[in-house]
Amino acid sequence: MNQPLSVLPLNLGLMAPSPQAGAQESGYRLPPAALQAIVDAPRAPALSLSPQRNIVAVIQTPPLPGIAEVAQPELKLAGLRINPRTCSSSRFSFGTDMSLLEVATRKESRIRGLPRELRVSDLSWSPDQRYLAFSHVALNGERGAVELWVIDLAERKARKLSPQPLSAVLTRGFNWLPDSSGLLVHWRPAGLSKPPAASGIPSGPIEQDSTSDGHVRQLRTYQDLLKNEDDARLFEYYITVQMAIVDLNGKTRLVGQPAQFSRTSIAPGGQYILTQSITRPYSYIVPVSSFGEKLEVRDMHGDVVHTVTDLPLEEGLPPGNDAVSEGPRHVSWRADAPASLMWAEAQDGGDPVRDVIDGIRDLVLLHAAPFREPPRVLARLTMRYAGIAWGRDDVALINERWHKTRDYKQWMIAPGHLSTPPELIHTGSYEDRYSSPGSPVMRADVNGFPRLLIGPGTTVLLDGAGATPDGDRPFIDRLSLTTKHKERLFQSAAPYFENVAAVLNDDGTLLLTTRESPTERPNYYLRDLNKPEGEQLTALTNYPHPTPQLKDVFKEQIRYPRNDGVELTATLMLPPGYDAARDGPLPLLMWAYPQEFKSAGAASQTTGSPYRFNAVSYWGPAAFLAMGYAVLDNPSFPIVGSGDEEPNDTYLPQLVASAEAAVDEVVRRGVADRHRIAIGGHSYGAFMTGNLLAHTRLFRAGIARSGAYNRTLTPFGFQAEERPYWQAPQVYQAMSPFNNADKIKDALLLIHGADDSNSGTFPLQSERMFQAIKGLGGTARLVMLPNESHAYRARESIMHMLYETNAWLEKYVRHATA
Helix, strand or coil, X not given: CCCCCCCCCCCCCCCCXXXXXXXXXXXXXXXXXXHHHHHCCCCCXXXXXXXXXXXEEEECXXXXXXXXXXXXCCEEECCEEEECXXXXXXXXXXXXXXXXXXXCCCCEEXXXXXXXXXXXXXXXECCCCCEEEEEEEEEECCEEEEEEEXXXXXXXXXXXXXXXXXXXXXXXXEEECCCXXXXXXXXXXXXXXXXXXXXXXXXXXXXXXXXXXXCCCECCCCCCCXXXXXXXXXXXXXXXXXXXXXXXXXXXXXXXEEECEEEEEECCCCCEEEEEEEECXXXXXXXXXXXXXXXXXXXXXXXXEEEEEEXXXXXXXXXXXXXXXXXXXXXXXXXXXXXXXXXXXXXCCCCCCCCCHHHCCEEEEEEEXXXXXXXXXXXXXXXXXXXXXXXXXXXXXXXXXXXXXXXXXXXXXXXXXXXCXXXXXXXXXXXXXXXXXXXXXXXXXXXXXXXXXXXXXCEEEEEECCCXXXXXXXXXXXXXXXXXXXXXXXXXXXXXXXXXXXXXXXXXXXXXXXEEECCEEEEEEEEECCCCHHHXXXXXXXXXXXXXXXXXXXXXXXXXXXXXXXXXXXXXXXXXXXXXXXXCCEEEEEECXXXXXXXXXXXXXXXXXXXXXXXXXXXXXXXXXXXXXXXXXXXXXXXXXXXXXXXHHHHHHHHHHHHHHHHHHHHHCCCEEXXXXXXXXXXXXXXXXXXXXXXXXXXXXXXXXXXXXXXXHCCCCECCECCCHHHCHHHHHHHCHHHHHHHCCCEEEEEEECCCCXXXXXXXXXXXXXXXXXXXXXXXXXXXXXXXXXXXXXXXXXXXXXHHHHHHHHHHHHCCCC
C-alpha cells in the first residue's frame, strides 16, 4: 500500500499456416477470435491519489500499441534504451486521457486544456496539492519532445509550463520544490548540437585490460553495452542535462552548467540539491548503473558546497548475493530534517565472506548541513542495510537482511537522540510469509517526503498481505512501538479479496481498498471502519467485467504434497460450464516459475488467494481457457536448500518431483489426461520448461518464452545462484537444458524477443537451443519477435504469440493419444 497507486493497429495476418511452416513463411498471424477478444478487452484506468487523499487522478490506459510505435528508432547504449526522437527512455505505453475524481462525493470532472493526442508519461502532485504536473510525449512526424505540463486543480485546467523540452533518459525529468512554488527540471540543453555521428572508420582496436589482483568479482552478462568511443560520445550526448527551476508562471532560472546528471534530489528544507553525475572512464562490460559517480551537494544556484563521495567504475562485485559496493551507497536526504544526508557503508569492503569487527557489516551514517562536522553513526548493523522509514526525531524504523540465511530484522531508532539504544521490533525470515508483520504505512509530509504515520502513544499502522494456510488475507494493524501491543483494525474476509490501497485518515479507520471476487473484477471502495459492518463500504468505481464471455470460469486454489513432504500450491482453472464427471478430462496447460527457498516450511506455505478475480490475461496461461483447455497456473516449483546446502545442488530432482506431483494431482482430480499436458513458462519458467522436457516424459509439449538454456553463458551466477561456474561446474552443466538437448523427445516451441535486454536471456540462447534440437533430429520451432524486449508489447506481437502457442497446443497436445 505504501507504493504510489499504479499509473496504470495494423493487422497483417492472413490464413494461419501450419506451425511447421518453413522460414519462407512470413507476416504476423492472428489467433482464433476467442483469443483476439482477450487481447482487445477494455483495460481499467489507473489511479493516482493526491497528497491530502481526497482527490484521485484517473488516467485512461490505452490499448496495446501497434508495431509501428514499438519499432520507433531506439539507441542501445550502456544498458539503456533511448528514443532519440524524444531524448527519453524508450516507452510503449502512455495515458491517453485524464480526469479528476473527488473521493468524498465520487464526482468526476474533466480537465480543460489538455494537449491533443495526449500521451501522459509521468505525473506528480505538488506537496500542497494545488497543482498536478505531468510530462506529455509530443510527436510530430520524425520529431518529438517530452513536454512539462501542469494542471491547476482549482480551475481544472492544464497548460504547458516549460518552454524547453525535458531530458528523460535517466530520470522522469522533473520534481517539485518542497514549498510547491515550482519545479526542478532536467532540460535538454539549449543550443545542443546534433548528436555526434560515427565516422565509420575505426581509429584503432578496442582494448580492455585485466590486472592480476587476486580479487574474484561477479561479472554478470548484460546487453546493450557500449562498444567503442563512438558509442561513448553518443551516450554522453543523450545523458547531458541542464538543471533549471521553473516557477508556476513559467519563469525559468538555470541551475549551474549542463552535466551528466543521473539523479537530482532537493533537500526537505529547499536549500540544497543532492546531485549524482556519471563520470569517466566508462566500461564495455557493465551498464551505466556500475559506472563511476560523483555525489555532490549544491546550493540552489548549482554551486558545489560539499562533495559526498566520488565512486569509481565498478566492474563486478565480490561473489555472493550479499555482496555490495564499497563506499557510501543509498545516499539520500533524511525525510524529517531540513538538510541531513544518510547513507550506508559496508565495513567488510562489500565482501560477505570477509571477517568484520564485532560482527558489524554495515554502518548507517548521518551528515547534517553545513557538512563541516564529521558524519555521525545512526546504526550499526550485523546484516545489510535494507531501508529506513523516517518519522520524527525519536522514531524511525530501520531494516537489515542477509540473503544467505534469509534473516531479517527491524529496529526502532531515535535519529535525533543517537545515544538512545535501538529497540528490536521484529526478527525472522523474510521468506516466511505467514509471520510477516507487514510494512509501515507512510504519508507524504508538507514537503512531499514520505514519513511514518505516527499516532497517539507512538503507534504506527502496518499494511500486510496476511498470508495464511487458506490464502492471503490483507490486513491493517495498529502497533504500539512502546508496548509492542498490536491491534487488528481490518482484515479481508471471504468470499472477497480486499486489499488496502491507501489509508485516508490518521487513525486508520478510513481506507481506500480494492475489492474483488472470482467473478467481480477489482474496483475501488471506501471502507469506513467506524460504521457498522454492513454499512462500511461505498463504491468509488464500477468497472465492468473485461471478458464477460469467461465470467463463469471455475477457479480453485489446490494443495498437494511432493514426494519429500513439501506441500505445494497451485491455481486450477477450468472452462465455463465444464463438468469433470460429464465431460471427462481435458487437455491441460501448466505454467510455472521455480523459486528458491532456505527451508521446506517456507516453501510449503500457501501463496495467492481463492477469492482473487478470475482474470484472463493474454500474457498468462488463462487465455487458453477460451480454447477449452484446463489450466494449472503458478504451481509451486520450490527448490529448497536448507542450512549450508545450496538449493541448486538438487535442482533437477526437486524440479522433477514438483512436476510429477502436479501432474498426478490434476489426473487424480479427473480434469486432465496424463498424455495431454503441456508445460510452459517465461524467462526462468522457460528454463524450467526446457529442463522438464529433457528429463521427463510428463509433457507432450513445451512453450518456452524468452529463456536461457546454456548456463555457461551466465557464468557468474543466475537467479539466486551465487556461485560462479568455476566453483560449481557440475551444477551449471547439469542444470543446462542445452547440454541435454539430445534427450528432448517432445515438441518445444521457443519464442523470444529479438531485442531482449534482460541480463542473461540473450536471444542467442533460444537460437542455439533451437539449432541443437534441430540438429539432433528433435521437434522444435523458433519464433523471434522483431523489436520486442524481454516482455512483448506490440499488439501484433501478442497476437502472433497467441497464434503460435495455440497452433502448437492444437497440433501436439489436444489430439495426442497415449
